[in-house]
Each structure stands twice: as structure tokens, then as C-alpha cells.
Amino acid sequence: MASPTTVRPEPPQQDMTAELTLVARALRAELGAARCVVYARRPDGGLARLAADGDPRECAHTSAAVPLLVEGEVAGVLEVERTAVDGRLPDDAAADRDAAAAAPYAGLAETILGRERQASLGARQRRELAELGRTRELQRRLSAAVAAGTEGDALVALLASLLGTGVALLDAALHPVTWSAPEGAAVLHGSSFLPGTARVRAALGDLGPERASVVLPPDPDAGLMRRHLVAALVGEGEVSGYLDVVETGRRLGPADATVAEYAAAVLALQSLSETRRAQAVVQARDDVLGELLRGSRTPDDLRRMAAHVGLEVDRPHLLVRLPVAEGRSARDGRAPASALVGEALGVPVLAIAEPDAVVLLVALPAGSAPEARVKAQLGAVLDRLGPLTGCRRAVVSAVCRRVEDYPPAHAECRDAESIVAGFGGRAGVLDAADFRTLRLVVNGERTSVAVRFAETLLGPLRRNDAETGGDLTDTLRHYLACGAQVRATAKALGVHENTIRYRLGRIEHVGGLDLRRFDALLAAQLALQVDDLARGGSA
Structure with a gap:
């Protein structure tokens, strides 16, 4: 060149x-x-x-x-x-x-x-001045490229072109991340670059903030068939990777070392900046997800915050609570657990770490019976989740369709998990709704739990009535008072039996109740009783 x-x-x-x-x-x-x-x-x-x-x-x-x-x-x-x-x-x-x-x-x-x-x-002196001029010119070209937005692969390719030889970007374990060789250079491929032999690792051991680069001579016993100039990528005092320049003709000199060190510093800063941007995105999503589960802001505020981090809170979601065994870290298990579940389900999965659990926000997949499919696929990966959390258990919430649904769903999952753990920690995929009645019985001495239980069950019905002018809550009350008999309920309300059947179908859809099950009828009856007591009314 x-x-x-x-x-x-x-x-x-x-x-x-x-x-x-x-x-x-x-x-x-x-x-x-x-x-x-x-x-x-x-x-x-x-x-x-x-x-x-x-x-x-x-x-x-x-x-x-x-x-x-x-x-x-x-x-x-x-x-x-x-x-x-x-x-x-x-x-x-x-x-x-x-x-x-x-x-x-x-x-x-x-x-x-x-x-x-x-x-x-x-x-x-003239040679030194010429080398200095060459160094400054190469640095100028690199600086101009960086200012124009050149990063990663493109920057490595530019450096290879400027130096006229092969250049590879390696991670801290000496695995090639990307590499480039200009036309006319000796034939190079990925294995031509720095091998991860013990002798090579030892030679790079003192690279860091105090020593930016080193020249390794050919050493076949160490896997070095050519001369290598290696510059360390140093970020926040730690070596995060290496820039490997391979000698393929022209002998590498001090000017090449200076340019390689400069390029390594630029790549290290870019990598650090990218890592911090990714961490900022994760932190922003964590903050929004935490606010969403706590319900500590208005629905409009939560929608606006969620939109900034790409979270569609009005799309149907399930909460999945993965308890973490004592001695395990929920923060360490969060990323691999969410990646594993996301891969298995094929849908976006966000996660937040709590002191004793990883909570996943799972978007419902398209198609028929999405809830059942999610639970089945969770069951299929429980054995792989176990080593990450120390527990082979997942508690799944009811479907969250509105911003207001997330806090009660989160509380319901947490209480259900507490009940299961108290009874010995049963394994498997558990539906939090199955523990609604048991939540009330087990926590009967806590009035706040009872009120929250009633709101979880009746809240969706009341909101639907307010939005549509319907009578789902009153229909449920009369249906239970009439011994779960359609004809008696229709007579009590003065409507046709088909109208009652339609309303019961809506109650099941909106409230997530299966009125064919005895425990669901019992839960509804208890919820109405608690609601009446909390509101100071009568049955």
C-alpha cells in the first residue's frame, strides 16, 4: 500500500x-x-x-x-x-x-x-518526520470515519485498508468478532489471526491501561506463523478485547503500533458506549415494568411511558412468576430465563428481577387458545429453567388486556406463589386463578387481601358495565342468588333465558370465570360478599 x-x-x-x-x-x-x-x-x-x-x-x-x-x-x-x-x-x-x-x-x-x-x-530525522506524518494522516482518516459514524466491522475494514494488511477484532477470549484483509494482501482467513494458546495468552497478560500494545514474533510452537501486532481494547480499566494486525509483507513499525492503539481506543469507546446504551434501555424497561406492576401512576402516564420503551401494554399479556430459590440471584437469572422462554414461545418476553422471583411479561401469541399454548410451552422448558432459578415452578396470571389489569394480576401471582410455597412448593405450571378462593381462606385475617381479591374478580365486570352500560355484575349477583339456575335468574331479572346465557358468556370472557366450576362460583360468591362488606351494602 x-x-x-x-x-x-x-x-x-x-x-x-x-x-x-x-x-x-x-x-x-x-x-x-x-x-x-x-x-x-x-x-x-x-x-x-x-x-x-x-x-x-x-x-x-x-x-x-x-x-x-x-x-x-x-x-x-x-x-x-x-x-x-x-x-x-x-x-x-x-x-x-x-x-x-x-x-x-x-x-x-x-x-x-x-x-x-x-x-x-x-x-x-527525515524518516521519523515521514513516519510521524504518515501516523497523523492515518489517525486523521480514522477520526474522520468515526465522526461520520463508522463503527465495528466497517472501522476494522478501514484500518486493514489503511495499513495494507489483515486486521481482526477479537473478544477478551481471543475469539474473532470480525476481520478484514485488503485486496492484494497475502491470503488470510479467520484462523490466520491470533490463536488462543497458553503462550499467546501469557504474552498478552500485561496489556492494559499501562501497556497498550505488543509485537509477537513468529512462533510455530505457540501457533504464530506470522508476526502479530496486538493492541488491547481497554474500557473502564479492563481489557474487553484485542485488535490483531497481521504482518503480511511490509514490516510493521512504530507508526503501525500507534495507529493500531488509536483504533483500539476508538473501538473500546464505541463498545463501552454501546454497552451503556443497552444497559440504559434495559433499565428504562425495568423502570416502566416496575411502575406497571405496582400501578403507582395513572393509566395514561403508564401508556405514555410504555410507548417510549416499545411496550404495547394494551396488547394481551400474561404475567409469569418464576420463583427463585434461596441462595440464587434473580438478577443473574433474569436475562437467560427471559431468553429461554422467549425462544420457546416465539413471542417478545420482558423480565424484571424481584428479590425472590423473576417476573416475565409474555405477549400472547396469535392463533387459537393462546393461553393454553403458553402454559404448555412453559411446561416443556421448566426442566431448563430449573438450573437458572433453582425451582421447577411457574405461576401464570389471568390475561391482562388493560393497564389497570397488571397490578392485581401481579399481586395474584405473588399470593398464589406464597400459598404454594407454604404448602411445600409444588412443581409445574400453575394458574394463579386456581388459588383465588384459597388466597382468601389462607389470608382470611387480612382485610386488605380480601378486598384485593374481590376487586381482582369483580373489577373487570364493573369496568365493562361502565363502558357498555351493561349489567354483568348485577346478573352475576342474581345468578348466584338463584342457585346458579338460568331460568330462575331470567325470571328474577324479567328477561329471556337466552339473554341470561349471553350475559353469562360475557362474564366468563371479561372476568375470566368458568361458571361451570364450583370453585369459580364459590369465589364469585365470596367476592360479592367481601365487596358488599367493603362498600357497606347488603347482599
Whole structure:
């Protein structure tokens, strides 16, 4: 990939080795020495030969060694070598003369070395500036893309294009989330990226807020067939994932690390923002669902709040109470339980965690007998819910069709669950309506429970009468007073028997009562009695 910053080639430099060779040759000719050599000082302190003149095969001995100083530091040595004459080595006086004669030539060598150092420094500075410019340009392009709304997969693809190599976004467990490789790069696939071997995990162990990236060299034993540049995604002090840049040609350098770290920081912020948005949505739904079940606001307020979080409260729903065993967390079990039930039912399911239960809000599916189907499907997944809640039990409410239906349905489920738990905790899918009469008997000492019981049963009938001008409540009262006889009830009300049968059908539909069952008749009778007492009337 072409770099975003064009680097102008360096101007041709005079051959330093050739120049130093001329210096050595001139000094050797002047002194008649066997050989003259110019050495450069290596970073480790040793000497490396740069240039020489003379036959190295002659048996020569050092006569003089003049240090070459560049900017006050020893940058090399100019050495004069002579052969022994009649077995005698040069004496100190000869060595001093050679050193004095070599001094001007040493000055020339120092000039050449100094010039080369400045040229190298300038070239390095130009390379660093070019790399800095490239880094800034890549960061600018990434910033512009982020400002335009680029996220996730698209941002990884852009980074791969800018760096000209394969890039993968991995989660904290090193599983690929998404990856991209530009056209022309070496063939890559999902398994080309960072493997989750123990050695790789150990190498990434110190990545975090203090150390943003690391380069992993090829290591076949660790599953690394290429060089990898890995930058950590850090959110709120914790590593939430990794950005893996694979070397596929051009060698990755410091500029690539800087850009990868920048991209990882952007992706981490985007991920954190997305998580917080999701948490805010969940919290908003929890708040609305809690208000709905408590009935602590007006119906209009609840409808308006529910609409903001996408909850259709006027659509028929069931409440499902999943008790949580002691030592289990309803908050931890809420999400998996709602996901499991939603998958089984194929309908939207919201959930709220209470101290001792998970309460699900289940939209009734379309089709015939939806309540029966929901209960049957709940029964089919109870064994899978058990490990999440510690109980193989679900208590299902009557159908909630209006905002006003949710608080009494919630209370009815809670009281029914309390009764079942008190009698040993029967397993299975239980209908809260089946415990209406037993609720009143078990909690007979509590007047408030009795009043709530009566309102749960009679409230829907009264509201229907108010909206339609009907007589469902009065018809039920007379029907019970006439011993559940249609003919006697029709005579008492002065209407046709078919009218009574129609009204009884409406009572069953609106109030959720099965008037063919004795316990339903008994519950209705008790509810009317409690209602009369609460209102100060007479039967």
C-alpha cells in the first residue's frame, strides 16, 4: 500500500569508504608504512574496519593509533602499521613521529566521519518526520470515519485498508468478532489471526491501561506463523478485547503500533458506549415494568411511558412468576430465563428481577387458545429453567388486556406463589386463578387481601358495565342468588333465558370465570360478599 505521505529520496552521498581509503593511501605513501587502516567504533565498543591501504599479508605491527573524535566522542581510530626491520619493532620515538605525521590525516578522517554522521542523522530525522506524518494522516482518516459514524466491522475494514494488511477484532477470549484483509494482501482467513494458546495468552497478560500494545514474533510452537501486532481494547480499566494486525509483507513499525492503539481506543469507546446504551434501555424497561406492576401512576402516564420503551401494554399479556430459590440471584437469572422462554414461545418476553422471583411479561401469541399454548410451552422448558432459578415452578396470571389489569394480576401471582410455597412448593405450571378462593381462606385475617381479591374478580365486570352500560355484575349477583339456575335468574331479572346465557358468556370472557366450576362460583360468591362488606351494602 502506498504511504499517505510521500517521502522524497535522499540526494546521492559521496562514498565514505572510498574517501577514507584515499586518506589511508596518502598517509601510507607519506610514511612509507606497511599499511594504514581506518576503524569505526561499534555500538558495543569494539572496532570495525572501514578502509585500509597496504598488504594485510605482510607481518606488520602497530606503530601509531590516533583516535578519531567526532563531536567530542571517539568515533574511530586511524592506525599506522610497520614491518619489523631486522627483527626490531619501531621504538617510541618512531611511534611518536608516525602519530604526529598522522594527525592531519586523522583530521580529514574525522571530517569525513562527522559529515557521514550528520547525513545519517538528517536521514533518520527525515524518516521519523515521514513516519510521524504518515501516523497523523492515518489517525486523521480514522477520526474522520468515526465522526461520520463508522463503527465495528466497517472501522476494522478501514484500518486493514489503511495499513495494507489483515486486521481482526477479537473478544477478551481471543475469539474473532470480525476481520478484514485488503485486496492484494497475502491470503488470510479467520484462523490466520491470533490463536488462543497458553503462550499467546501469557504474552498478552500485561496489556492494559499501562501497556497498550505488543509485537509477537513468529512462533510455530505457540501457533504464530506470522508476526502479530496486538493492541488491547481497554474500557473502564479492563481489557474487553484485542485488535490483531497481521504482518503480511511490509514490516510493521512504530507508526503501525500507534495507529493500531488509536483504533483500539476508538473501538473500546464505541463498545463501552454501546454497552451503556443497552444497559440504559434495559433499565428504562425495568423502570416502566416496575411502575406497571405496582400501578403507582395513572393509566395514561403508564401508556405514555410504555410507548417510549416499545411496550404495547394494551396488547394481551400474561404475567409469569418464576420463583427463585434461596441462595440464587434473580438478577443473574433474569436475562437467560427471559431468553429461554422467549425462544420457546416465539413471542417478545420482558423480565424484571424481584428479590425472590423473576417476573416475565409474555405477549400472547396469535392463533387459537393462546393461553393454553403458553402454559404448555412453559411446561416443556421448566426442566431448563430449573438450573437458572433453582425451582421447577411457574405461576401464570389471568390475561391482562388493560393497564389497570397488571397490578392485581401481579399481586395474584405473588399470593398464589406464597400459598404454594407454604404448602411445600409444588412443581409445574400453575394458574394463579386456581388459588383465588384459597388466597382468601389462607389470608382470611387480612382485610386488605380480601378486598384485593374481590376487586381482582369483580373489577373487570364493573369496568365493562361502565363502558357498555351493561349489567354483568348485577346478573352475576342474581345468578348466584338463584342457585346458579338460568331460568330462575331470567325470571328474577324479567328477561329471556337466552339473554341470561349471553350475559353469562360475557362474564366468563371479561372476568375470566368458568361458571361451570364450583370453585369459580364459590369465589364469585365470596367476592360479592367481601365487596358488599367493603362498600357497606347488603347482599
